[in-house]
Amino acid sequence: xxRALGLVPAVxxxxxxxxxxxxxxTIKIGVNEPLTxxxxxxxxxxxxxxxxxxxEINAKGGVLGKKIELVxxxxxxxxxxxxxxxEKLITSDKVPVLMGAWGSSLTLAVMxxxxxxxxxxxxxxxxxxxxxxxxxxxxxxxxxxxAVEAAAFKGxxxxxxxxxxxFLVINNDWGRGTAEDFSKMMKxxxxxxxxxxxxxxxxxxxxxxxSKIKSSDSETVIVTTAVDQLTLIFKQAxxxxxxxxxxxxxxxxxxxxxxAQAGAAANGTMHLTTFLPWFPDKTPNPEATNYFISEWxxxxxxxxxxxxxxxxxxGIRTAAAAIxxxxxxxxxxxxxxxxxxxxxxxxxxxxxxxxxxEGKESGQSQPNVYLIEINEGKVExxxx
Amino acid sequence: MSEFLQHLVNMLVLGGTYALLGIGLTLIxxxxxxxxxxxxxxxxxxxxxxxxxxxxxxxxxxxxxPVAVLAGWLLGAAIELTLLRPLRGSDIDTTMLxxxxxxxxxxxxxxxxxxxxxxxxATPFPEAPLVxxxxxxxxxxxxxxxxxxxxxxxxxxxxNRTRLGRAMRATFQDDDTASLMGVNVDLIxxxxxAIGSSLAAAAGALLGPVYVIFPQMGDLAAVKAFAIVILxxxxxxxxxxIGGFILALAExxxxxxxxxxxxxxxxxxxxxxxLIFKPTGLFARSERVG
Numbered sequence: 001x002x003r004a005l006g007l008v009p010a011v012x013x014x015x016x017x018x019x020x021x022x023x024x025x026t027i028k029i030g031v032n033e034p035l036t037x038x039x040x041x042x043x044x045x046x047x048x049x050x051x052x053x054x055x056e057i058n059a060k061g062g063v064l065g066k067k068i069e070l071v072x073x074x075x076x077x078x079x080x081x082x083x084x085x086x087e088k089l090i091t092s093d094k095v096p097v098l099m100g101a102w103g104s105s106l107t108l109a110v111m112x113x114x115x116x117x118x119x120x121x122x123x124x125x126x127x128x129x130x131x132x133x134x135x136x137x138x139x140x141x142x143x144x145x146x147a148v149e150a151a152a153f154k155g156x157x158x159x160x161x162x163x164x165x166x167f168l169v170i171n172n173d174w175g176r177g178t179a180e181d182f183s184k185m186m187k188x189x190x191x192x193x194x195x196x197x198x199x200x201x202x203x204x205x206x207x208x209x210x211s212k213i214k215s216s217d218s219e220t221v222i223v224t225t226a227v228d229q230l231t232l233i234f235k236q237a238x239x240x241x242x243x244x245x246x247x248x249x250x251x252x253x254x255x256x257x258x259x260a261q262a263g264a265a266a267n268g269t270m271h272l273t274t275f276l277p278w279f280p281d282k283t284p285n286p287e288a289t290n291y292f293i294s295e296w297x298x299x300x301x302x303x304x305x306x307x308x309x310x311x312x313x314x315g316i317r318t319a320a321a322a323i324x325x326x327x328x329x330x331x332x333x334x335x336x337x338x339x340x341x342x343x344x345x346x347x348x349x350x351x352x353x354x355x356x357x358e359g360k361e362s363g364q365s366q367p368n369v370y371l372i373e374i375n376e377g378k379v380e381x382x383x384x
Numbered sequence: 385m386s387e388f389l390q391h392l393v394n395m396l397v398l399g400g401t402y403a404l405l406g407i408g409l410t411l412i413x414x415x416x417x418x419x420x421x422x423x424x425x426x427x428x429x430x431x432x433x434x435x436x437x438x439x440x441x442x443x444x445x446x447x448x449x450p451v452a453v454l455a456g457w458l459l460g461a462a463i464e465l466t467l468l469r470p471l472r473g474s475d476i477d478t479t480m481l482x483x484x485x486x487x488x489x490x491x492x493x494x495x496x497x498x499x500x501x502x503x504x505x506a507t508p509f510p511e512a513p514l515v516x517x518x519x520x521x522x523x524x525x526x527x528x529x530x531x532x533x534x535x536x537x538x539x540x541x542x543x544n545r546t547r548l549g550r551a552m553r554a555t556f557q558d559d560d561t562a563s564l565m566g567v568n569v570d571l572i573x574x575x576x577x578a579i580g581s582s583l584a585a586a587a588g589a590l591l592g593p594v595y596v597i598f599p600q601m602g603d604l605a606a607v608k609a610f611a612i613v614i615l616x617x618x619x620x621x622x623x624x625x626i627g628g629f630i631l632a633l634a635e636x637x638x639x640x641x642x643x644x645x646x647x648x649x650x651x652x653x654x655x656x657x658x659l660i661f662k663p664t665g666l667f668a669r670s671e672r673v674g
Contacts, residue, residue, distance in 0.1 A: 037600060040500030171645050198645040202604055204595040207394040208639035208647065215387035228502045228596050239513045239522035240390065261504040261596070264511050 026069035027062075027329045029054075029319050030089035032100030032110065032121075033312075037077025038201045042226050042252050042308050043102050045301075046124060047072055049309030050099065052295050053316035063323050070316070075101055077201070079109035086110040090117045096329045097121070097322065099315040104128030104173040114138035120322075120335040124315035125308075127250060128177040132355040132362040140322075140338045140363035142314055142350055146178040149249055149272055150185040152369035156382070157189055160245075164192035164218040168209055168233065170225040171198035178224040178249055194218040199229070206233050210240050220245045227254040227308075231261045238265035248272065251369075256304035259377050270373045270382070275347050277306035278379045284348045284368065292346060314345040338363055386518030387640065395629065395636045397525040400532040401591055403628030405605055406612035407539050407621050408583030413610070414619030415556045416576055419476065421483040422463060423584050423609055424602025425490040430456050430585030431592025431601065432494065435503050445508050449531070449589050456585020457578045464577035472573070494599040502596035528590045535586055540621050542579070552576050556619075584609075604648075611655050617665025626667060630654065 031050055034043035050070055058067045071093045075082035082101045089095050090113065098114075098121040101107045107126040114121050115136060123131060123141040127149065132141055144152075165186060169175030175198060183193045194216050197209040210233070213221055221244050223233060230253055237246065251274040258266045276282055280289040292313055296306055319334075321341045326333035342351040345367065352363030371382040405427065412420040430452045437448035467486055471479050509523040543549040554562040555572040563569045588602070595601070612631055616623025631651045638650030658666060 036495060036500045040598065041502055044499070044501055198643075200645075200648055202600075203648070204601070204604070205398060207398070208391065208636045209644045211387055211390040211394060212640050212644070214390065228598070231502075231504065232595055235522075238511060239520065239525065241513055241515055241520035 026067045027064065027323060028069050028071050028093055028095040029316060030086070030093060030095035030098040030100075031070050031072040031312075031316075032075050032082060032085050032089060032098055032106075033072070034077040034102050034106065035072075035074035038228070039077045039102055039226050041228055041254070041257070042125070043074075043077075045254070045305035045308035046102060046312035046315075048299070048301055048305065049292075049296075049312030049314075050316045051312075052292065052299070052309075053313045053320070056295070057317070057320050063320050064327065064329065066329075068316070068320060071095055075106055077103065077106070079105050082106040083109045083113055086113040086121075087117075090119050095119070096331045097319050097334045099124055099312070099319055102126065104131060104177065107131055108173055111136045111139065117331075118335075119331040120338060122315045122319050124311040125252065126174065128173040129181060130173060130177065132364045133357075135357040135360040136362055137360045138335060138362075140318070140352055140365075142318055142345065142365045142367065143251065143311060144274060144367050144369055145364065146174075146181040146249065147185075148366065149178070149251075149369050150181045153182070153249075153272060153371070154185055154189065156371060157186065157191060160220070162186070162189075162191045162220055164194050165220045165222055166195040166197065166213045166216055166218040166244075167193075168197045168199065168206070168213060168221055168223045170201055170229065172201060174250065175224045179222075182222055182249070192218070199225070201225075201229075203229070204232060205236070207236050207240060210237050210242055213244070214240055214242045218244065220247060223248045224250050226250070226252045227257050231258055234258065234262040234265040234269060238262075246270070251275070252308060254304045254307050255372065255374055255379050257302070259374060259379075260304065264377075266374045267376060268374070270371060273307055273370050273372055274367055275307050275310045276370055276372075276381065277303070277310070278372075279381055282381065283346060285344045285346055288344060289346050310346045314347070314350065317343060317345070318350055389517075389519050391636045391640045393519050393521050395632045397521060397529050398636065399629035399632035400529040401587060401628075402608060402612055402632050403536055403625040404532040404583060404587045404590070405609040406616060406624035406628045407536055408580045408587065409606075409609040410613045410616065410619055410621060410624040411539075411543075411576055411583070412580035413613055414617075414624075415552065416573070416580075417476065417556070418468060418577070419480045419483060420580070421480070421487040421606070422490060423580075424604075424606030425487055425494070426456055426459060426581045426584035426602070427588035427591075427605045428491070428494055428597075428599060428602035429459060430588030431505075431597045432498060432503075432588075433585065434589045434592045435505050435597055438505050439503075445505075445593075449586070452589035453582045453586045456588075457582035459585070460578040460581020461574050463581070464574045468577065469570070469573070491599055491602075498599065500599060502598040504596050505593040507593045524594060528594060531590055532587075535583065536621075536625055539579070539583065543621060548572075548575070608651065611651050614655055614665060615658055617667045620665065620667050623665055623667030627665075630666075 054068045073085040075085045102125045104126040120138045127146045129145045167179045169179045247270040249272045253271045283289045322334045322337040325337035347367045350365045354361035355364040356362045373380045433452040433455045513520040513522045551567045559569050612627040616627030634650040639647040
């Protein structure tokens with residue numbers, strides 16, 4: 001018995017070596033997403049979208065004659081873990097390029113590691129302005145920074161007749177950055193800024209903040225957080241009899257999940273989003289959008305996840321395009337190639353423009369932003 | 385003024401659930417002296433049982449509540465029998481490490497079975513809230529408050545007015561003497577842990593439908609439960625109830641009038657103050673040492 005047990009490590013070692021040998025035939029892309037913790041729902045959707053892209057690319061013969069292999073790690077919605085996971089992906093899995101890390105605070109925690117190991121990363125979701133303005137030349141972002149969201153929103157504030165707004169935002173770089181950028185835009189427009197309330201990312205009870213907002217003299221509340229907390233906010237706002245107009249930002253609302261979980265409490269809420277899976281024909285790339293949605297449904301995933309998962313899909317396609325352009329799976333070559341790629345994303349063309357201090361600019365693509373409204377449990381598009 | 389009234393109503397509904405979390409833990413941590421890190425997981429477990437019974441078995445919401453309480457009781461009894469009984473008499477650090485292990489294993493188990501995406505439970509209560517002048521509150525929260533009050537009362541009577549309760553108190557004061565007086569000490573250990581666990585599961589079953597259900601939901605709940613128990617004094621049921629309401633009041637008023645960014649810090653500021661000025665908790669009875 002003892003002898004038989006002694007064999008186990010040897011067998012495991014052999015298996016590990018075999019796996020290593022097999023992996024050399026593929027090109028790895030590191031995926032650093034929150035699969036547990038406060039952002040588990042969103043991170044899981046992004047990863048599922050990433051897998052669709054990898055399978056599609058591999059079915060067409062892969063990149064540089066090799067198959068793509070996603071090395072997926074869970075950053076637990078925790079910045080410390082996100083940095084540790086990035087280090088593990090780069091040093092131990094030897095990935096030449098990463099995608100991640102969903103949240104702004106998570107991405108910001110990863111960024112020093114990218115400089116340390118000189119490895120580029122596609123940022124698929126994060127919206128804090130800081131990410132592309134602090135001078136990290138390894139960052140290539142395909143999601144809109146909150147200033148771009150604010151600018152897109154600017155066109156509709158007159159139509160909505162906004163007079164004074166309150167903010168309820170998640171207490172991290174994402175939420176605070178959004179409150180800052182939207183306040184700036186609104187002040188320029190002569191709109192009053194009332195309360196700026198925050199909530200912890202794991203908080204489940206926002207009644208205190210909502211009670212305060214209920215008694216303020218604003219008519220609109222801008223809410224920034226991910227889908228699970230949004231669901232709670234809509235339910236609790238309804239329970240408190242809060243009658244103000246609610247507009248959410250950040251593109252992580254998954255409106256169908258909100259409709260399913262918050263029910264009537266979601267009616268009348270408006271959402272700034274970056275993808276229109278409900279109206280594929282109105283997207284910049286209808287053919288690809290239809291393919292993606294049918295593939296998503298074929299795999300049995302919930303339709304609600306589409307608004308989040310398309311970013312994983314676009315992110316992996318962006319990384320693969322850069323590898324192809326670079327001609328080799330090496331970090332420096334891929335980093336240089338990001339500047340030369342142009343591909344049709346599900347939400348507009350993906351091509352990087354320089355952003356941040358000269359000499360060490362980050363790449364920023366300019367995606368579209370849309371405003372939708374939930375009405376009688378249905379999603380309606382508003383023109384911006 | 386209307387805002388203040390709304391904060392007070394919020395405090396009442398929140399405090400009721402905090403009290404429920406607190407009394408379950410005060411039985412185990414306060415009376416049994418086990419630093420129970422599985423309290424949060426049992427809370428999560430109760431919520432998932434609710435989800436399974438209502439959505440996967442299709443049973444009635446009100447029927448699901450006792451099922452969750454019973455399931456929590458059974459899981460608690462199982463933990464006591466398999467993990468705590470072999471460790472009885474070993475030092476508090478060993479037990480604590482084992483309980484941390486159990487917490488991580490069970491939380492990972494929940495993640496493995498149900499995944500990280502949050503679930504929500506449909507309730508039979510109307511979505512429109514009850515409006516009383518400037519104040520409004522959801523029917524579900526009122527029901528939760530009533531159910532919590534009921535469970536707190538039952539637990540109080542059980543500990544202070546029944547033979548079982550007397551046997552429990554005797555056992556954890558001095559189990560040798562209790563055993564000499566004819567108390568089945570093994571049974572008392574198991575049932576105390578099971579009762580504490582079923583209260584945690586009950587809190588999860590009541591609050592799961594109010595919030596959303598996910599594997600880590602119990603972590604914050606457990607931290608608050610420990611805070612409440614320390615605030616109220618170890619093993620003191622009345623103290624845990626009042627502690628729950630004090631924590632809720634601090635959070636509501638802190639978020640409402642100081643800063644919502646520090647909402648969760650408010651409670652802990654009070655705890656630090658209590659530990660400095662009255663380290664045995666606000667309502668602790670004097671205790672014989674040694």
